[in-house]
Amino acid sequence: MSVVCWDGKTLAADKMSVYDTIIIKTKKIKQLASGEVFAWAGSVENALAVVKWYEDGQNEIEWPKCQETNDYAQVVFLKDGKLYEFEQMPIPQLVTSFPRAWGSGAAFALGAMLAGADAVRAVRFTSQLCNTVGLGVDSFSIKKKEKK
Numbered sequence: 001m002s003v004v005c006w007d008g009k010t011l012a013a014d015k016m017s018v019y020d021t022i023i024i025k026t027k028k029i030k031q032l033a034s035g036e037v038f039a040w041a042g043s044v045e046n047a048l049a050v051v052k053w054y055e056d057g058q059n060e061i062e063w064p065k066c067q068e069t070n071d072y073a074q075v076v077f078l079k080d081g082k083l084y085e086f087e088q089m090p091i092p093q094l095v096t097s098f099p100r101a102w103g104s105g106a107a108f109a110l111g112a113m114l115a116g117a118d119a120v121r122a123v124r125f126t127s128q129l130c131n132t133v134g135l136g137v138d139s140f141s142i143k144k145k146e147k148k
Helices: 044-055 106-114 119-129
Strands: 004-006 010-014 016-019 022-025 029-031 037-041 074-079 082-086 100-102 137-141
Touching (some): 004 037, 010 119
């Protein structure tokens, strides 16, 4: 119940989490001490289990079992300027095209980005149309190296 957007340089996510009938403001983007930046759509606790698994060394045997259910989280991460995603398996998939979006608001967000919105504007647009997205936007942008 989220949206995460990638426009090729900015990763953006809404801040809404829903627990039963309660709406809670949360963060869905986290930068690790090592520099990688994670964002997720879906179950926060499942996503955090994937992030912890990653920080603990990515041992395939210790892959969070919660990710093998239908309630898995879509987890993306930036490393060295490249975006990867995890879904139900402990295999990072390189994201080679953009714009891209994940979560319940993905279709709205993709439409917004294809119409010219950046990732942050796409999250804001999606929050006006999708009742599982909202409460603001967090984002992280990569810096492009200047040519000499």
